[in-house]
Amino acid sequence: MTQTQVTMRDVARTAGVHPGTVSRVLNPRTRALVNPATAERVEQVARELGYSLNPIARGLKTRRTFSVGVLIPDLQNPLFPPIIRGIERVLDAAGYTALVASTDGDPARERQRLETLIARQVDGFVIATAERRHPVVADAIASGFAVVLVNRTIEGGGVFAVVPDDRRGAAMAVGHLAELGHSRIAHIAGPQATTTGLLRYRGFVEAMEDAGLAVEGRLVAQADAFTIAAGEQAARGLLAGARPTGIVAANDLLALGAYTALAEAGLRCPADVSVVGFNDMPFADRFAPPLTSVHIPHTGIGARAAELLLERIEDPAATPQTLMLEPSLRVRQSTAAPARAARRPRAGGSGATASRGSRGAGR
Amino acid sequence: MTQTQVTMRDVARTAGVHPGTVSRVLNPRTRALVNPATAERVEQVARELGYSLNPIARGLKTRRTFSVGVLIPDLQNPLFPPIIRGIERVLDAAGYTALVASTDGDPARERQRLETLIARQVDGFVIATAERRHPVVADAIASGFAVVLVNRTIEGGGVFAVVPDDRRGAAMAVGHLAELGHSRIAHIAGPQATTTGLLRYRGFVEAMEDAGLAVEGRLVAQADAFTIAAGEQAARGLLAGARPTGIVAANDLLALGAYTALAEAGLRCPADVSVVGFNDMPFADRFAPPLTSVHIPHTGIGARAAELLLERIEDPAATPQTLMLEPSLRVRQSTAAPARAARRPRAGGSGATASRGSRGAGR
DNA sequence: TTGTATGCGTTATCAG
DNA sequence: CTGATAACGCATACAA
Numbered sequence: 001m002t003q004t005q006v007t008m009r010d011v012a013r014t015a016g017v018h019p020g021t022v023s024r025v026l027n028p029r030t031r032a033l034v035n036p037a038t039a040e041r042v043e044q045v046a047r048e049l050g051y052s053l054n055p056i057a058r059g060l061k062t063r064r065t066f067s068v069g070v071l072i073p074d075l076q077n078p079l080f081p082p083i084i085r086g087i088e089r090v091l092d093a094a095g096y097t098a099l100v101a102s103t104d105g106d107p108a109r110e111r112q113r114l115e116t117l118i119a120r121q122v123d124g125f126v127i128a129t130a131e132r133r134h135p136v137v138a139d140a141i142a143s144g145f146a147v148v149l150v151n152r153t154i155e156g157g158g159v160f161a162v163v164p165d166d167r168r169g170a171a172m173a174v175g176h177l178a179e180l181g182h183s184r185i186a187h188i189a190g191p192q193a194t195t196t197g198l199l200r201y202r203g204f205v206e207a208m209e210d211a212g213l214a215v216e217g218r219l220v221a222q223a224d225a226f227t228i229a230a231g232e233q234a235a236r237g238l239l240a241g242a243r244p245t246g247i248v249a250a251n252d253l254l255a256l257g258a259y260t261a262l263a264e265a266g267l268r269c270p271a272d273v274s275v276v277g278f279n280d281m282p283f284a285d286r287f288a289p290p291l292t293s294v295h296i297p298h299t300g301i302g303a304r305a306a307e308l309l310l311e312r313i314e315d316p317a318a319t320p321q322t323l324m325l326e327p328s329l330r331v332r333q334s335t336a337a338p339a340r341a342a343r344r345p346r347a348g349g350s351g352a353t354a355s356r357g358s359r360g361a362g363r
Numbered sequence: 364m365t366q367t368q369v370t371m372r373d374v375a376r377t378a379g380v381h382p383g384t385v386s387r388v389l390n391p392r393t394r395a396l397v398n399p400a401t402a403e404r405v406e407q408v409a410r411e412l413g414y415s416l417n418p419i420a421r422g423l424k425t426r427r428t429f430s431v432g433v434l435i436p437d438l439q440n441p442l443f444p445p446i447i448r449g450i451e452r453v454l455d456a457a458g459y460t461a462l463v464a465s466t467d468g469d470p471a472r473e474r475q476r477l478e479t480l481i482a483r484q485v486d487g488f489v490i491a492t493a494e495r496r497h498p499v500v501a502d503a504i505a506s507g508f509a510v511v512l513v514n515r516t517i518e519g520g521g522v523f524a525v526v527p528d529d530r531r532g533a534a535m536a537v538g539h540l541a542e543l544g545h546s547r548i549a550h551i552a553g554p555q556a557t558t559t560g561l562l563r564y565r566g567f568v569e570a571m572e573d574a575g576l577a578v579e580g581r582l583v584a585q586a587d588a589f590t591i592a593a594g595e596q597a598a599r600g601l602l603a604g605a606r607p608t609g610i611v612a613a614n615d616l617l618a619l620g621a622y623t624a625l626a627e628a629g630l631r632c633p634a635d636v637s638v639v640g641f642n643d644m645p646f647a648d649r650f651a652p653p654l655t656s657v658h659i660p661h662t663g664i665g666a667r668a669a670e671l672l673l674e675r676i677e678d679p680a681a682t683p684q685t686l687m688l689e690p691s692l693r694v695r696q697s698t699a700a701p702a703r704a705a706r707r708p709r710a711g712g713s714g715a716t717a718s719r720g721s722r723g724a725g726r
Numbered sequence: 727t728t729g730t731a732t733g734c735g736t737t738a739t740c741a742g
Numbered sequence: 743c744t745g746a747t748a749a750c751g752c753a754t755a756c757a758a
Contacts, residue, residue: 007735018745023737030737035743055482056419056428057735060750065419067483075447076645081438085465097479100463102448116460119415120430256649282439286619288651370751381729386753393753398727420751423734 006051015045022046026053059121067097068309069117071110073129075102077226077253079281079298080128083150086302087126094310096123103129105225111136118145124309126302130154131193146312150305152194153322160312161322162305166196169294169327170203171210173248173276176292176329178211180337182246182274186219188234188258190226190250197226200250200278219244223254231257239265245273245338252277252284252293255334259287270336280330290332297325369414378408385409389416422484430460431509431672432480434473436492438465440589440616442644442661443491446513449665450489457673459486466492468588474499481508487672489665493517494556509675513668515557516685523675524685525668529559532657532690533566534573536611536639539655539692541574543700545609545637549582551597551621553589553613560589563613563641582607586617594620602628608636608701615640615647615656618697622650633699643693653695660688 008026012019017038024030025042045051059065070087072080088098099117103110110129114136117125124146130137132155141147141159149161177185187204190197201220208215218241221234231254238244239261249255255277262269269275269289277284280295304323312318371389375382380401387393388405397405408414422428433450435443451461462480466473473492477499480488487509493500495518504510504522512524540548550567553560564583571578581604584597594617601607602624612618618640625632632638632652640647643658667686675681 005735009735019735020737020746021744023735024744027737033743038744052478052482054484054735056422056484057750058737059419060423060735060752061737063750075444076441078439078441078646081444081465084438085467088465097483102444102451104448115415119418120460121417121419259649283441283646283650286622286651287646287649288653290651368751372751382751383730383753384728386751387728390753396727401728417751420734421753423736423751424753426734 005054006049007054008051011042011046011049011051014049015042017042063121064123065121066095067099067120067122068306068313069114069120069122069125070098070100071113071125071127071129072100072102073105074226075100075104077281078283079151079252079279082282082298083128083302083305086299086304087150087306088302089299090303090306090310096310098126107136114140124148124313126150126305126309128152130195131191132195132198133193144316146309146316148305148309148312150301152196155195157322158320159322160308160320162301162308163195163322163324164294164296164301164327165324166199167203167206169278169296170200170248170250171207172327172329173278173294174204174207174211174213176276176331176335177246177248177274178207178213180246180274180335182338183213184219184242184244185213185246185248186221186238186244188231188238188247188249188254189220189222190254191224192222197250204248218242223250223257226251226253228253228257228260231255232260233257235261236264239267239273243267243273246335247273247275249275249277252279252281252291255291255293256287270334271339274335274338276335284330285332287334289334292332292335293330294327295330296327301325368417369412370417371414374405374409374412374414377412378405380405426484427486428484429458430462430483430485431487431489431669431676432477432483432485433461433463434476434488434490434492435463435465436468437589438463440644441646442514442615442642445645445661446491446665446668449662449667450513450669451665452662453666453669453673459673461489470499477503487511487676489513489668489672491515493558494554495558495561496556507679509672509679511668511672511675513664515559518558520685521683522685523671523683525664525671526558526685526687527657527659527664527690528687529562530566530569532641532659533563533611533613534570535690535692536641536657537567537570537574537576539639539694539698540609540611540637541570541576543609543637543698545701546576547582547605547607548576548609548611549584549601549607551594551601551610551612551617552583552585553617554587555585560613567611581605586613586620589614589616591616591620591623594618595623596620598624599627602630606630606636609698610636610638612638612640615642615644615654618654618656619650633697634702637698637701639698647693648695650697652697655695655698656693657690658693659690664688 008019008022012022024034025039091098101113128150130149130152134154153161189201192198221237223230223234235258255275258275277291277293280293284291284293371382371385375385387397388402454461464476491513493512493515497517516524552564555561584600586593586597598621618638621638640654640656643656647654647656
């Protein structure tokens with residue numbers, strides 16, 4: 001029942017000094033101003049009394065809470081927990097606390113969470129929910145908040161962001177399929193309101209053109225969310241007409257949706273249709289079949305974002321920068337050479353060498 | 364640059380009333396004490412000025428923050444995001460904010476997070492990291508904190524908890540395999556320091572006895588964490604000697620580890636060895652093969668825990684209660700009748716009827 | 727019904 | 743180097 005609330009006054013009293021002095025001792029930045037001997041004594045007493053600083057009282061005075069808000073679009077997407085871990089790792093080390101909020105793709109909820117976090121006086125934000133035109137994010141930045149975008153960014157620049165090279169990633173996926181001999185390659189595009197959705201789509205188109213392959217309109221399906229269900233629906237459309245032999249999905253959940261649609265249509269992956277995902281999220285290697293995917297550094301992306309945020313918080317005049325991280329292809333068992341179509345001549349040894357992992361399940 | 368900090372004083376001034384009155388208006392509990400007309404006016408002004416209450420200032424005064432700490436052992440385990448979602452759903456509705464902290468199974472980190480949260484004056488905790496003897500949890504409860512345990516509980520009772528019926532769940536898994544004709548059934552036990560680890564183990568043993576099956580010592584392997592890696596290692600031991608035809612894993616990640624060990628040993632699942640998981644976590648149905656697992660209501664367990672916590676916060680004298688939720692078996696393609704062993708006589712039509720999902724991938 | 731005064735625990739400014 | 747004092751934004755007992 002005793003919520004031990006030892007205050008600076010208590011420490012001061014038993015140490016025989018003034019509360020102000022205790023404050024100075026306990027604050028690293030002002031500790032130098034005080035006599036080493038008394039400082040020592042104060043710390044001793046504080047320890048004995050089990051004193052711990054009350055951050056909300058401090059925050060009231062300093063307008064800094066050493067906490068940052070983290071906005072996640074969908075906690076159920078396995079991509080995000082590792083990103084959060086990366087964020088927390090560097091934040092913790094710097095004495096900050098991450099306040100994680102999942103918006104479940106709901107703009108109203110997002111705005112509400114943002115306001116709650118602002119009310120709680122967070123010192124900044126790491127935002128993974130950005131859309132290309134995002135009023136709430138733009139407002140927050142315009143209002144002077146320290147904001148770093150992660151995974152997705154907004155258009156117009158002038159913002160701190162850590163993102164994968166989406167175009168290159170999509171190009172890698174196309175290149176891999178082309179090299180395997182595919183020519184009818186489809187794309188399940190993510191929501192075009194996000195940079196990940198748009199840039200992966202553009203990367204797909206460009207890579208197809210570079211490979212001399214046609215991008216037929218009906219071989220691009222639009223998913224309205226980065227979810228399995230949306231991927232399934234989009235893939236169904238793709239499978240209705242003249243069938244592709246390969247599918248590049250804008251992320252792994254969409255790829256999983258494609259798996260479902262394929263099974264539903266009685267098609268096998270990769271025997272009938274190859275599928276490539278994006279993100280290489282946890283468990284991608286455990287699906288049936290293990291998913292070939294464009295890998296991005298999960299915890300790394302989060303850690304870098306947090307580092308940028310700390311810089312921005314320390315120095316509000318810091319120059320905005322976008323960090324673009326290099327993706328790489330993880331080839332697994334969801335991709336293979338097309339069965340019936342004539343093989344195109346291989347491009348030679350360059351590009352992704354499709355070495356199969358030797359530890360896959362015996363199938 | 365303008366972190367618009369409109370305070371009650373500002374509202375009071377432009378509304379021509381005293382700050383105290385503004386406070387009364389803006390607080391639902393005291394709003395009745397003020398003249399409806401002035402109240403109206405004050406609210407109007409507050410809205411126009413974009414006033415928002417400063418929860419940390421309020422918290423300093425009231426010692427309530429309307430926030431609760433949520434301790435998660437491993438955010439990367441897909442079981443937890445839905446639980447968190449359930450927690451947040453009811454907390455949000457009640458005007459509370461969830462502060463989620465992942466401890467990554469590190470006791471030091473757990474203690475640190477707990478202290479941080481206490482320092483931030485959370486009104487209570489939902490804890491998913493409990494071990495059977497858990498000093499930090501016990502201390503927190505003894506200190507009078509509102510605490511609800513979720514998924515795992517501690518020994519000794521006197522605590523609020525929402526957990527699955529672990530024994531029954533394990534018994535269902537055993538019953539399913541026995542009914543399929545398995546008699547050499549092994550168990551990958553979770554950490555015995557947790558109730559989920561211990562009770563699922565006990566449930567396994569009891570169900571084996573009930574089925575008239577022998578529990579050989581070397582058919583129980585101990586995993587030292589609820590992770591894929593630990594499951595893999597434990598399963599390797601199981602596969603070394605006289606092989607089981609079925610494995611009951613204490614959770615789905617351990618089951619995935621078993622998949623790996625089986626593949627490594629050149630064994631197929633379920634043709635050579637059947638595997639049953641526990642939790643029916645998201646994606647369990649997408650693995651190779653789709654995992655038969657004991658289902659528990661994920662968001663439900665979280666929601667109920669949050670509800671109990673709110674009750675406990677409102678009424679510190681509330682009677683501790685443990686809510687035990689009924690599991691159910693989800694039969695998928697990781698279980699089948701044993702190939703070579705003599706089939707035991709079927710128990711009849713009762714029990715889990717192994718109806719295969721007809722939408723599985725065509726394999 | 728509303729104004730006044732005080733304090734929550736801390737930090738910052740100003741003396742000494 | 744340290745003490746005194748005010749203030750951060752809000753809530754509440756008390757007075758009017």
